[in-house]
Amino acid sequence: MDKKAAGLTRRQLLGTAATAGIAAAGSAQSPARAAEPIRIGFAMSLTGPGAGAGKMMLVGREIWKDEINAKGGLLGRPVQFVYYDDQSNPGNVPGLYAKLIDLDRVDLLCSSFGTNQIAPAMPIVMAKNMVYMGLFGTGVNDTFRYDRYFQILPNGPEGNRSLSLGFFEAARTINPVPRTVALAGEDTEFGQNVLAGARANVARLGLQVVYDRNFPASTVDHTPVVRAIQSARPDLVFVASYPVGSVGMVRAINETGFTPQIFGGAMIGLSFTAIKAQLGPLLNGIVINENYVPEPSMKFPGIDVFLEQYQSRAKAAGTDPLGFWSPFAYAELQILGQAVTAVGAIDQARIADYMHRTSFRTIVGDVKFGPDGEWEKSRILFVQYRDIRGDDVGQFRQPGKAVILYPPALKTGDLIHPFTRARTQ
Template sequence: MLHLNLRRRFLIITIFLLSSLGMSCQVIAQNKPPLRVGFSMALTGPLAANGKAALLSMEIWREDTNKKGGVIGRQVEFVYYDDQSNPSLVPGLYTKLLDSDKVDVVVSPYGTNLISPAMPLIMQRNLVFLTLFGVDVNAKFNYPGYFQMMPNGKNPTVGISSGFFDAAMTAKEKPKTVAFIGGDAEFQAVTIEGAREVAKKYNLKVVYDKSYPPNTTDFTPVLRAIQATNPDIIYVASYPGETPGLVRAANEIGLKATVFGGTMIGCGFASVKKQLGPLLNGLLCFELYVPEKTVKFEGIESFLKIYQSRAEKEGVDALGFYLPPYAYAQMQILGQAIEKVGSIDNKKLIDYIHNTKFTTVVGDVKFATNGEWEVGRPLYVQYKGIKGNDIEQFRKPGPAVIISPAELKSGDLITSYQEAKNK
């Protein structure tokens, strides 16, 4: 009996000591300084709608991560400033983040024109730099610490449009001619430059290739001029403010082509979907996420459920299909890298990110040597069967059928554009 009592006492003491040790570890973890992530974001100005959506997505990641204990035992804290969509403010803001705020790591602002001005400072300090939606920014810097969150492949100027032509060339009557049109701005110019290369690969004859001024509001004359050349394919590169006007003009003049669409930024936004409704039918357009059954990225549906539940209150894009999953995935990659490296040593982080395939809410991501995605996969979808302007229909499979890439294909291309509008 005495022997049994001794064993019980020993067990009780052991449990007590282990519990105390666990509590001590929790206290130590709680006492660690926060992991401070610095960045600027467009919260006002022309890029604010996307900047606010990106910030909400990043905050969702931060909250998720902190509930699980943080990163390397440290709670994550954001330090950020409004860059007002103004590239000239970016260098000063990042200098402040690094020198005054003493943040541990930085990530980029949103968009090509805001990322580029930060690059010299980032390079000077040899920092890891995960960036959000820049088109081929690193082509002029060749910086090994640059990593881009946009799925355009190793050669982004070509990769962003190649899926459109891959899809268009599946038409029963093989297209032979192409017309190019886009705004007179850097993004559109770079995108069409790459599209020309892809068209050349398919031996397409260019019958129209012009740009329109950025302040254009009436696109009817532009599309009439294109129609006069009778192209099989009409490829458009447009900003969100231009896209609705182009689609409306196409419907007004009864535009005829085998395939009409392109890298028409804005089609992925809830506000544009709601505004255009059935006018989208027949278009072959660039998207970054649609809820088709072939898209089964780990965690994407649960992320969007949380995002959408907060979107209206935050005044951001109601669907969150375009930018938000990539902003969340950007932070997933940074967090996973710091956790695995076990520190914020920027050189080690750069090496680790280069050599690792990451699982994220936008699928597996592996970076090429230039910091772009090793394998690109921008989606090109054809809109079909859209009725009315109710945004709820876009939350389900069907209205945006994936035509390219082949591994995510959920339906076949319907041609011509006029016939596809009525399907």
């Protein structure tokens, strides 16, 4: 369904859905196309500050849909998407999922992008006992404990700790070992969840916290935040932020000339190509979490072919030209599709049971879920940006621009420190 459907009336929605169903079912000769579609519903941030990620993830999902339909669909039925623009507003999410379930009567559910957009739908989904595939959530199921929730971001059993663990493990390689840390995060569900995990990692490592504050997501000028951190004189600075805050903090640390031993964190947005091109060399030396980078250790079967397809569609879709997060949107549907095929029916209980006990082969590697729906083993990458020159996005297709520091199994280089030295590498 076209994203414009978000503003239609009930009668218009029913008419649009009926028309789409007729078009999908009546225009081809194969049994799969003649059957009633399997409808996968979701919200996605297609406008607002989350649109950069949302559009990228939508393309990843559409590549899977087109491929599966070219092979005859699922269970001999074509796959159809029903989705709405949540406008990057968590407040819109519950109503959209109620509409997807009660009005559109979708067969399967996926989430919008990110913690802030995933969590608001949980009570709605749980009330209907549906499987819910989460797209890049952190700590969402810590409170709900819903046994039909599954999440494709490789946080693992560490949960909230995973998005800071690699940062602090990399810091431990410095000699002498850093002793003080500043923690700064946006005052959102994501920022609060990530900083809660960071505090646990800091306590385990025995670091002294000299600054620990949230800043409003609406902050425009981040210079006062950085100056307050600078006055505390930390060895390490860890930031948890969404794109606007991430860009603001990077610019502020460069403008103030603040040079801790390590600067970085869970800074969503810095991995988006438009932001990389915007910031260019200002990224050098920063240590952040990533999910895919074109390093030699990340050559999973099918990943290169997928990225070629994504990048061929990106310009027309008006989205990120590299799309290094989009493989996870494709992979989550690989998993859901494999589960439906194995079960042989749209049976929410049986699909969830199968997903809990099965290891899935995907383009982002093998995925096995633990009891809480997170990956059984964490695989969050922490990388250090290096040798970034100018604003040419083509350079980010090359290995060596985002060197993997953690986890050890995928490591492609050692940490360069302090931050002043790392910025010149």
